[in-house]
Amino acid sequence: MRFRPSLAAVTVASVSALALAGLPLATAQTTGEFTISNFTDFHGRWEQKLDEKDSANSIPGAVALKCAADRAAGTRAHALTSSGDNIGASPFASMILDDEPTIEVLNQMGLDVSTVGNHEFDKGADDLVNRVVPEADWTYLAAGADGLDRSTGIKDYKIMNLNGVNVAFIGAVTDDMPNLVSPAGIQGITWQKPVDAINKLADELTANKEADVVIAMPHAGGIPATAWSANVDAVFMGHTHEFVEQTGTTPIVFQAGSYSQGLANVDFAYDKANDKLSLQKAELLRPADIIACDTPNAEMQTTIDTAKNEAKDAGAEVIGTLDQSLYRGINGDASGSENRGVESQLNNLLANVAKWGVANNSTVTPDIGVMNAGGVRADLQAGEVTYEEAFSVQPFGNEITYTTLKGSDFLEALEQQWKKPTDERPFLSLGVSDNVSYSYDPTRPQGERITNVLIDGAPIDPAKDYVVAGSTYLLAGGDRFTALANGADVAQLGYVDIQAFKEYLDAYLGGKGAPAPRTGQSNVGLQYTKPIVAGKSHTFELTSLIYTQGETAENVTVELGGAKQTVAIDSDFGPAGYNEAGKATVTLTVPADVVGEQQLRITTDAGTDISVPVTVYSTNPPAPTGSTEGFGAGSAIGSLSTIAAVVAAIVAAVGGVLATQPQLLGFLRMVVPGFPF
Incomplete structure (x- = not known):
């Protein structure tokens, strides 16, 4: 190895020193001295911006950077x-x-x-x-x-x-x-x-x-x-x-x-x-x-x-005035640094903007909007909002467009929020439009965590086509959401994200009918022990109940068959890098006369409202595999090997309930291939 770093001393003499020592100049010239200067990830920061409180946060800018490099050489x-x-x-x-x-x-x-x-x-x-x-x-x-x-x-x-x-x-x-x-x-x-x-x-x-x-x-x-x-x-x-x-x-x-x-x-x-x-x-x-x-x-x-x-006039334009701040996700430690692994109001809002913008600028009406957390790069503070401030939220200039996906593809994309546990970011939150809500079980295996999805209040149909709006980056499979690339070729609208966001803010802040930002969560973590039996007490473990910034939720309420319980939310952010901020444990005694398919409703005082279909039994049947209903192959009704036992138990327990419950029949037919009724 020819290189041995040492800061203790200069190991090669200069040309002048060699000449003074009487050595031939030709020998001296075999040694070449030079300087290498390196910067990285400049990202267009040519303007100097000083932080008087903490110089480490200052942006030196291009002029100072060149000066420092020239001086060093x-x-x-x-x-x-x-x-x-x-x-x-x-x-x-x-x-x-x-x-x-x-x-x-x-x-x-x-x-x-x-x-x-x-x-x-x-x-x-x-x-x-x-x-x-x-x-x-x-x-x-x-x-x-x-x-x-x-x-x-x-x-x-x-x-x-x-x-x-x-x-x-x-x-x-x-x-x-x-x-x-x-x-x-x-x-x-x-x-x-x-x-x-x-x-x-x-x-x-x-x-x-x-x-x-x-x-x-x-x-x-x-x-x-x-x-x-x-x-x-x-x-x-x-x-x-x-x-x-x-x-x-x-x-x-x-x-x-x-x-x-x-x-x-x-x-x-x-x-x-x-x-x-x-x-x-x-x-x-x-x-x-x-x-x-x-x-x-x-x-x-x-x-x-x-x-x-040149940029000043466009950037200074005031789009409107926000009466509340809109935030990205942050870490729960003292740094309060950006966290792409938690749900955030801004990420959901931009998903909604994509859906709203495509509907207003094309001939299609999207069913779903999506956004990647890594594309949200700044918060929006309350008060006047300028074009420049709106631009800083998503500064990549991505095109907003749409594609057509099967419901099963969207389910897979939700599952792909969980990356490898060894990754720098083991979870990347997917922002979704306001008409989408879902539940998940974080303890289940990869690919089986999503347990229920509602689109406009109706259960997602894995076989149905859905029009999904979002950035070309995300719909092409960016951030390893490869399932989003399974649909038809994306449309070429020439519609840029900042244009969509500006149009939305103009309409929302100007009172022109754009929807207000979602205040509650799009999803909650839900765990409980099956089966649920009428007349007995059951415990529900909840996570992902709050945003990590700007959250107002203090209490969560769980309702099932007329039973209702409200408890305080523990604001703990949960394991680092995962979407588990805000947790609660709720115990309910299910009324004795409530059987069959029911809706478990989870609400918070900040606007979260998520319903999950569950089955309540009149007696204690054999426990099927899995902890909650779901779409994965390992879920309770996702396995053909257990379906016969489940159906038999339902029929035995509630008699003719299948004949009188078309919603239950429809749900079973939707999620169970080859359902025999």
Whole structure:
């Protein structure tokens, strides 16, 4: 291994020192010194925004970032690099102008090379290849993105000669791409693991002596130093918005946060004669360090000011006035950070906006609206709402459209909220429109948790076609909701999410008939022991009763056959990353004369109102498998092996109830294939 990081001393003397020592100048010139600066996940944060309360939250902006990089390099040979996500998920002023100001500012900064990030694909590979890359003066890298069009200049790697040293920069984007951008926009592209793609090239470039030094720039985070080839000399990660500084590892590993809030600067010296790379200095600057570098740049400032002025008029438009704040989900710990695993009022609202917007802008009337929690990026505070504030809620510019799905596909999509327990986000909440409600049992196996779904108050029909509205990202299977991609090809409406949201807010805040935001939950967790027997007490365990911000619910009521019990809600958020905020235990004594199919109704004082069909027996029959009714193969009425026993028990217990209960008959026929009556 040629690289041994050490911050204790400079191991290679300068040219002047060697000359003073009487050594031949030719020997001195075999050593090349150079500096590499790296930022990542810029996301169009070119405007400086200071946080007087906490400097760590300040946005240094592009001018300060360039100043800090230039100061770090001084007169040395220098490469300014990025590990991806330069554009996309940007502030209003950049996004409303298609991130053109960001591209221009980065050109003026002198960015040399950048990895392609996942957000470079927000508008699809065609937009990246045919618009972004031609406008960028830097080289974009995407090793391992097989099938990506490279005709306009995207490369696997770039070699820069820095003071006589051939430095290879290899960039690769995360292989989780199909879950991060609209699958429709990246069709035909396959994604290698970044480490594998970069290591392979590092070994090849070293073996054929094309590169003296290899720098890895994965748009991926959380990668240990031990994962890299011995031919990788330094790593600059991205994607996860973290700060990482590891100078005692081989290779050294850095990650410079996001939003211009971090800058990694590393000074190297390479002795070509001995193939020895030495680390002279390494630093990871934070916001206060970057902001302190205040050398102005007139050219960049003009670009920034011009962009702000162009976006100002559109952004300042007041859409209306909210009488209440609308929130995303947050974690229950002290950080109060964003949590995509819990139901939120804003996520449900945007699902409803999609349904409402498509109905008003096409010839179809959707049955269901959906929204992914990861697409909700800001809260809306009470008071005047501007176009810019509305835009910040969902800044991706996704198209809103619709598809046609079977009820079984929608059921599967609800099940897909549960990801792998080992995932960073083991649960991703799916926002649903106001006409959708459902119950689930969190203790059941994967694929069998959803126990009842109502669409407009009627049980979902797995065999029926439903028109589902949402973003092209989500309806193409984004966030691993692959069941949503099972329907017909999505319609091309050219209807963008911010347009839909603005129209909704105009209508809602202007009193023009748009529905008010849902105040209660769309779903509750429900567990109870079967069978339910008339005249006996039964305990119901409830979860997912509150939102994690702005919630007003204090009590939950359970009703069954005339029996009714109200208890206080425990506001505990439940296990981290799961949709279990707010729990309660309710015990009911079922009236002795209540038998057959009944509706178990769960309500809260904040507006939650969910009904679940249950069967009440007159005597204690043999207990079927499963803890609640449901759609999964393991549910009590989902297994053909138990249906005969269940039907026999019902008939024996209540006599001719099947003949007099058409709703029960319809329910059994719907969920039980081959039901014999």
